[in-house]
Amino acid sequence: MPLVHNCIAGTRHSLLIVLGLIMIMANCGQAMRQQAVAVRGQLRCGNRPASGVKVKLWDEDDGPDPDDVLDEAFTDSSGSFQMGGSTRELTNIDPVLKIYHDCDDGIMPGQRKVKLRIPSQYITNGGLARRTFEVGVLNLETIFAGEERDFI
Structure with a gap:
């Protein structure tokens, strides 16, 4: 028993x-808190608008938690873009704008990839961003520190 x-x-x-x-x-x-962020700007390649350039808004995570794509778009005919997104995280999100382009790139394989961190004061609690980070006008001929190549 x-x-x-x-x-x-x-x-x-x-x-x-x-x-x-x-x-x-x-x-x-x-x-886990719902957090949102928004970003807008205009891209140029020299004196021309950088139209049709892929831009993605990411939440980059450390450790085992995978990065989250919050939004993605292509620049319009004037090189402008505007996007935003949200996700749930236990800690503050780490938003990053990634720009994939071929400006001033010749016949190199893949695309140049630029990463711009979005300041934390533009993160909003909730599902909609209350402030938009204004990137301004970026000339993609610039060689950005930490620039990478993307072959996808």
């Missing part, structure tokens, strides 16, 4: 652990 009693006690203990983990996970889900 003690063996049956130990088995039942072990099952109860396991059930309590599982229920406890479910409660912890539910609380973590509630602790």
